[in-house]
Amino acid sequence: MPDTSAIVILFAAILTNNILLANFLGMCSFIACSNQINTAVGLGTAVTFVLTMTAMINYGVYYLVLEPLHLEHLQFIVFIAVIAAFVQFVEMFVERFSPKLYFALGIFLPLITVNCAILGASLFMIIRKYNFAQSVGYGFGAGLGWMLAIILMAGLQQKMRYSNVPQPFKGVAIAMIVTCVLAMAFMGFA
Amino acid sequence: MDYDYVWAILAFTGLVVLLAAWLLISEKLLVNYGQCKVDINGGEEPLVVQGGQSLLSCLYSNKIFIPSACGGKGTCGFCKVTVEAGGGPVLPTEMSYLSRKEVRSNVRLACQVKIREDVSIRIPADLLDVKMFEATVISNVALTSDINEITMKLNEPTEISQREGQYVQVQASSPDGEVFRAYSISSAVYEKNIVELIVRQIPNGIASTYLCEIEAGAKVNFTGPYGEFMLNQDPEVEIVCVAGGSGMAPCKNIIYSVYDKWPDRTIWFFFGCRTTKDVFYMDEFNKLAEKFPNLHIVYALSDELTAEEKSSWTGETGYVHLAVDKFIKGDVQRQAFLCGPPLMIDAVTKVLIEKGVKPEDVFYDEF
Numbered sequence: 001m002p003d004t005s006a007i008v009i010l011f012a013a014i015l016t017n018n019i020l021l022a023n024f025l026g027m028c029s030f031i032a033c034s035n036q037i038n039t040a041v042g043l044g045t046a047v048t049f050v051l052t053m054t055a056m057i058n059y060g061v062y063y064l065v066l067e068p069l070h071l072e073h074l075q076f077i078v079f080i081a082v083i084a085a086f087v088q089f090v091e092m093f094v095e096r097f098s099p100k101l102y103f104a105l106g107i108f109l110p111l112i113t114v115n116c117a118i119l120g121a122s123l124f125m126i127i128r129k130y131n132f133a134q135s136v137g138y139g140f141g142a143g144l145g146w147m148l149a150i151i152l153m154a155g156l157q158q159k160m161r162y163s164n165v166p167q168p169f170k171g172v173a174i175a176m177i178v179t180c181v182l183a184m185a186f187m188g189f190a
Numbered sequence: 191m192d193y194d195y196v197w198a199i200l201a202f203t204g205l206v207v208l209l210a211a212w213l214l215i216s217e218k219l220l221v222n223y224g225q226c227k228v229d230i231n232g233g234e235e236p237l238v239v240q241g242g243q244s245l246l247s248c249l250y251s252n253k254i255f256i257p258s259a260c261g262g263k264g265t266c267g268f269c270k271v272t273v274e275a276g277g278g279p280v281l282p283t284e285m286s287y288l289s290r291k292e293v294r295s296n297v298r299l300a301c302q303v304k305i306r307e308d309v310s311i312r313i314p315a316d317l318l319d320v321k322m323f324e325a326t327v328i329s330n331v332a333l334t335s336d337i338n339e340i341t342m343k344l345n346e347p348t349e350i351s352q353r354e355g356q357y358v359q360v361q362a363s364s365p366d367g368e369v370f371r372a373y374s375i376s377s378a379v380y381e382k383n384i385v386e387l388i389v390r391q392i393p394n395g396i397a398s399t400y401l402c403e404i405e406a407g408a409k410v411n412f413t414g415p416y417g418e419f420m421l422n423q424d425p426e427v428e429i430v431c432v433a434g435g436s437g438m439a440p441c442k443n444i445i446y447s448v449y450d451k452w453p454d455r456t457i458w459f460f461f462g463c464r465t466t467k468d469v470f471y472m473d474e475f476n477k478l479a480e481k482f483p484n485l486h487i488v489y490a491l492s493d494e495l496t497a498e499e500k501s502s503w504t505g506e507t508g509y510v511h512l513a514v515d516k517f518i519k520g521d522v523q524r525q526a527f528l529c530g531p532p533l534m535i536d537a538v539t540k541v542l543i544e545k546g547v548k549p550e551d552v553f554y555d556e557f
Contacts, residue, residue: 085209096220
């Protein structure tokens with residue numbers, strides 16, 4: 001997809017092609033951590049950062065190592081290893097040099113290792129044959145999109161705490177239904 | 191083509207080794223905090239420990255056993271210590287276990303505090319006497335269908351010095367690693383070489399199943415003693431003990447310990463359970479009451495009696511707080527120890543306060 005500019009891909013990834021609401025990736029932490037807006041912002045920031053960085057690293061690994069060796073089929077397992085190692089490294093780095101940021105992000109970082117949105121974005125960028133700039137734009141956009149979705153959800157959850165949800169729907173059930181409505185609303189951007 | 195898989199394995203292994211090496215090197219460079227000092231209660235000799243570990247694990251490796259049930263996962267909220275300097279900000283993982291007052295007075299969960307610099311902490315002086323014990327089970331007797339009495343002889347150290355109504359934390363293995371669970375000591379304080387526990391088996395409970403099924407001769411590890419129960423040393427003060435089910439343990443300890451020291455002291459002991467099948471130790475206590483006339487024993491059954499029971503049951507019926515309400519009379523200074531389910535504790539505390547017992551003289555242990 002050489003003709004689309006990275007900026008367009010970035011905005012598409014936030015709105016029309018939202019990784020959470022269009023692809024339903026990264027649902028577990030989305031459901032688990034959407035009770036408070038503060039937490040949602042923290043987790044969203046961490047996801048955006050890691051998504052952008054791992055998209056860059058995985059782009060390098062894929063086109064500089066896997067493709068020349070004809071090992072494209074290893075992309076899944078290699079991407080997961082890269083993401084896990086990168087998250088570990090970021091955790092150590094942030095803890096050492098910015099304790100303040102660590103206390104804001106630190107506890108969310110391990111959660112991110114298992115967030116499928118991160119792996120999903122890396123795989124999409126390969127499938128869609130993005131170039132480097134497009135991959136960075138896509139990774140950043142997907143992260144922002146995920147953050148937007150979880151913040152919206154956290155806001156809705158805070159409202160829902162005061163609304164009269166029927167007993168069987170309380171908790172995850174109503175969260176899933178609201179996510180679906182949110183997803184349909186986002187289809188309006190397409 | 192035939193070597194494709196060899197390449198794949200080599201490339202993947204190489205990549206993983208590279209990533210691991212990168213992490214190990216950065217860990218060496220980044221997570222090296224050097225030696226840190228841990229000052230406890232303003233003591234003269236602070237502990238010198240390797241930085242980077244949690245406060246809880248550093249205290250454990252220095253044989254200071256503060257209570258902890260989850261093994262440092264931050265899910266039990268027992269390992270509270272006051273960190274006066276060098277603990278960093280309170281983590282979100284701790285917030286649900288700390289009250290606002292505790293946050294203001296620098297109380298932290300030791301398992302969540304990472305040692306990055308010299309820290310100074312404050313822990314109750316009692317905890318410095320807590321030891322890790324190894325004991326051999328002498329007997330395991332079923333008292334009712336789900337409550338067992340387990341007696342253990344201490345091997346190492348051979349003596350325990352406990353206050354009346356304290357508890358130990360028994361170590362049990364679970365699929366997720368070692369866990370510690372608290373059980374009150376039911377043997378009296380003068381029995382220095384023995385620890386007796388009264389354990390109710392909880393379906394699928396890790397430690398309770400382990401203890402209830404344990405056989406004589408088996409080895410048990412526990413730490414202790416812990417607990418805030420503080421018996422008033424003035425023999426004029428009356429003692430009120432109220433127990434439900436396995437809450438018997440600290441009350442038995444208190445009763446035997448008190449009569450060893452003050453044969454004339456007044457104790458009211460109330461025991462609540464559902465049916466006659468749940469009654470235990472009644473004969474033993476009645477015999478004791480014959481010996482010590484100021485010991486008053488009241489057993490209360492909360493379930494409706496069957497026709498057969500009606501003819502033979504001489505105790506009270508109804509919930510145990512009604513029995514407390516009926517028997518506790520007169521304006522005497524009293525101290526109360528309650529041990530049982532939260533609803534029982536609430537109901538009994540209310541009755542006792544109406545009877546003039548000061549709230550600070552009511553000690554309780556909910557489970």
